[in-house]
Amino acid sequence: MTAGLLFDLMMALAVLGTAAWTLAARTQFAAVIGFVATGLLLSLVWVRLGAVDVALTEAAIGAGATGVIILYVVARLRGGTAEISAATPSRAQRALAALLAVAVGGVLALAVLNLPDPAPSLAEAALAGSAPLGLGNPVSAVLMAHRGLDTLLESVVLVFAVLAVWSMAADHRWGGAPGPVFRREESGPLSLLARVLPPVGIVVGIYIAWVGADAPGGKFQGGTILAAMWILPWIAGLARPPSITDWRLRLMIAAGPLTFLCVGLAGFAVADGFLSYPPSFAKPLILLIEAAMTLSVAAALACLIAGPPERRLPPESMAADRR
Amino acid sequence: MSGTDILALAACGLVAIGLYGVVAQAEVLRKIIAFNLLGAGVFLLFGVVARRGAAAGLAADPVPQAMVITGLVVAFAATALALVLTLRLHQITGAATVAEDPPSGAAPDPASEP
Amino acid sequence: MTQLLLLAAALVLLTVLAGLWRVLRGPQRADRLMAAQLLCTGGIAALLLVAAAYGIEAIVDVALLLALLGAFTSVAFVMAARLVGSR
Amino acid sequence: MSVVIGIFSAVCVLAGAFFFLAGTVGLIRFPDTLSRVHALTKADNLGLGLIVLGLLPLASGAGVALKLVLIWALVLVGGATAAQLIGAAAAKDER
Numbered sequence: 001m002t003a004g005l006l007f008d009l010m011m012a013l014a015v016l017g018t019a020a021w022t023l024a025a026r027t028q029f030a031a032v033i034g035f036v037a038t039g040l041l042l043s044l045v046w047v048r049l050g051a052v053d054v055a056l057t058e059a060a061i062g063a064g065a066t067g068v069i070i071l072y073v074v075a076r077l078r079g080g081t082a083e084i085s086a087a088t089p090s091r092a093q094r095a096l097a098a099l100l101a102v103a104v105g106g107v108l109a110l111a112v113l114n115l116p117d118p119a120p121s122l123a124e125a126a127l128a129g130s131a132p133l134g135l136g137n138p139v140s141a142v143l144m145a146h147r148g149l150d151t152l153l154e155s156v157v158l159v160f161a162v163l164a165v166w167s168m169a170a171d172h173r174w175g176g177a178p179g180p181v182f183r184r185e186e187s188g189p190l191s192l193l194a195r196v197l198p199p200v201g202i203v204v205g206i207y208i209a210w211v212g213a214d215a216p217g218g219k220f221q222g223g224t225i226l227a228a229m230w231i232l233p234w235i236a237g238l239a240r241p242p243s244i245t246d247w248r249l250r251l252m253i254a255a256g257p258l259t260f261l262c263v264g265l266a267g268f269a270v271a272d273g274f275l276s277y278p279p280s281f282a283k284p285l286i287l288l289i290e291a292a293m294t295l296s297v298a299a300a301l302a303c304l305i306a307g308p309p310e311r312r313l314p315p316e317s318m319a320a321d322r323r
Numbered sequence: 324m325s326g327t328d329i330l331a332l333a334a335c336g337l338v339a340i341g342l343y344g345v346v347a348q349a350e351v352l353r354k355i356i357a358f359n360l361l362g363a364g365v366f367l368l369f370g371v372v373a374r375r376g377a378a379a380g381l382a383a384d385p386v387p388q389a390m391v392i393t394g395l396v397v398a399f400a401a402t403a404l405a406l407v408l409t410l411r412l413h414q415i416t417g418a419a420t421v422a423e424d425p426p427s428g429a430a431p432d433p434a435s436e437p
Numbered sequence: 438m439t440q441l442l443l444l445a446a447a448l449v450l451l452t453v454l455a456g457l458w459r460v461l462r463g464p465q466r467a468d469r470l471m472a473a474q475l476l477c478t479g480g481i482a483a484l485l486l487v488a489a490a491y492g493i494e495a496i497v498d499v500a501l502l503l504a505l506l507g508a509f510t511s512v513a514f515v516m517a518a519r520l521v522g523s524r
Numbered sequence: 525m526s527v528v529i530g531i532f533s534a535v536c537v538l539a540g541a542f543f544f545l546a547g548t549v550g551l552i553r554f555p556d557t558l559s560r561v562h563a564l565t566k567a568d569n570l571g572l573g574l575i576v577l578g579l580l581p582l583a584s585g586a587g588v589a590l591k592l593v594l595i596w597a598l599v600l601v602g603g604a605t606a607a608q609l610i611g612a613a614a615a616k617d618e619r
Contacts, residue, residue: 005329007326008326008329009329010454014457016336016337016340022344022356022357022360023348032356033514035360037461038360042363043503047499049371050373051388054391054392054395057396059502062398064506066398066402068510071513071514072517073409075517075518076414084349084350084420097342098343098347104338104339106339108335108368112331112335113332123377123378123379123385123386127379127385138381138385139389147386154397157396158396160400161404168408192605193601193602193605196601197505200594204501204594208498215494215498217495220392228505228506228509235512304399307403307410438582448544452548453544456551465614467611467614468557470610471551471560474607486537489579489582489583497595498591504595508599509602518613
């Protein structure tokens with residue numbers, strides 16, 4: 001048991017160390033790398049906490065996808081050092097902030113260490129609720145049934161985020177393809193990877209989404225892999241992202257929430273109310289929602305990672321616009 | 324002290340580090356990174372609570388886990404929006420902070436080139 | 438066997454943390470770009486060892502996801518660093 | 525028979541962990557960026573390969589064994605590509 005304790009201590013120190021290093025890093029670039037390192041270490045901590053579902057999500061979204069989008073913004077910011085040092089709080093203010101942070105952390109620590117023992121748990125209720133749905137993974141059951149409204153709203157948040165990011169585009173770029181332009185690489189390692197990895201990655205992404213019914217995994221984790229595999233050929237310049245006015249892209253992004261909402265509304269007619277499933281038909285309905293959501297999460301995450309449109313329209317579509 | 328307690332303290336430490344970063348750093352981008360660290364600490368607290376609620380043969384209580392998964396995705400969406408706003412602010416005004424005094428001689432908007 | 442696998446996992450993690458300390462220090466940007474790859478390879482090894490030690494197959498899926506996204510993240514980082522360099 | 529397999533697994537896993545150690549020693553000791561990239565990718569990928577080889581006999585089924593091999597293959601492809609790109613970035617930085 002002491003080996004496990006030492007392991008926890010090591011991980012805790014490593015996470016805190018990289019987090020502190022992230023704040024202290026001299027360049028923004030180094031700070032992002034520190035942040036990603038913290039995230040990857042955290043996903044190991046989640047495994048240690050017995051939350052494999054969360055470990056998958058943290059590794060995919062918390063570390064990987066967030067790190068990539070921050071780094072692409074860092075690549076385009078050129079901060080003036082004079083402006084930054086003028087805006088940096090004074091030494092006294094920073095000391096005050098440190099005091100505040102330590103106080104908040106201390107109070108939290110006191111609260112966490114004095115939680116009631118034995119801890120209250122919904123594990124039994126969740127397990128009892130997941131069996132009639134035909135789902136072997138209680139986390140998926142909670143996401144799809146008991147807290148279904150959360151998941152529905154979350155998928156709507158993703159759609160709104162895409163809308164908001166697109167609306168940040170400069171006026172004359174509206175209708176272009178999302179993301180910066182990358183030079184086409186006909187040969188070389190990147191073009192090889194962009195050709196070899198997506199076929200394998202798409203299979204793995206669908207597998208992770210599919211297995212989520214009975215084992216750790218699910219639409220968000222699988223969808224992130226699919227998004228990454230979609231973006232890889234864009235980065236290598238081998239494929240062009242679709243235009244943001246393309247109705248197929250928009251349908252893909254909206255398909256998940258729409259399906260979820262329709263099934264939820266149908267619950268009024270065939271089951272006990274909004275977002276409830278008829279018991280004999282629960283599993284197929286959940287699978288339908290999961291499939292549509294995987295597609296939507298993949299499309300929305302790909303658009304969020306790529307950012308607002310920065311590419312000009314291809315010549316042929318410009319001509320089509322003028323006509 | 325159990326391993327879960329150690330990780331609980333690490334979560335509190337992450338919250339403190341993130342909070343300090345959000346308050347004490349000037350650059351918007353670093354504030355966003357620090358805010359994500361703060362969020363990671365809060366999520367980890369949920370994980371500790373889930374672990375303490377292990378019952379019925381499960382390694383951890385599934386309800387807090389599901390809430391953290393929802394939270395991670397929403398945090399990503401919010402981060403993406405914050406980053407795009409930061410970038411657009413920088414493109415229009417040339418600023419990397421949200422100080423009261425905007426820098427004189429704002430950079431031209433690179434996105435408005437023909 | 439379980440003890441041996443856990444010992445190996447701890448050893449791998451320790452070396453990864455030592456390497457991380459070196460990589461984060463830089464001095465070049467390329468040094469820091471190695472962090473994602475170092476943590477992914479080492480993290481995968483540690484996860485696989487822990488999965489075998491405790492017999493939890495789901496952890497293998499985490500390693501699979503790390504293998505895929507590690508490659509993607511490393512590549513995306515280098516391309517972003519190129520964007521920085523081209524300025 | 526199972527003793528032989530156990531010894532084989534133990535030797536492979538320990539050898540893999542040793543290569544991770546060697547990779548980190550190289551990472552810390554090597555003087556320039558390019559040789560550090562080299563130490564990281566070569567030694568760590570070999571170490572992971574040995575660990576996968578050692579864990580294969582312990583896998584509970586063909587599916588898990590297939591996943592283990594796939595993971596190693598993905599790390600090899602991804603690691604090789606990333607090493608090339610990082611090396612190119614390092615060479616560009618030095619110029």
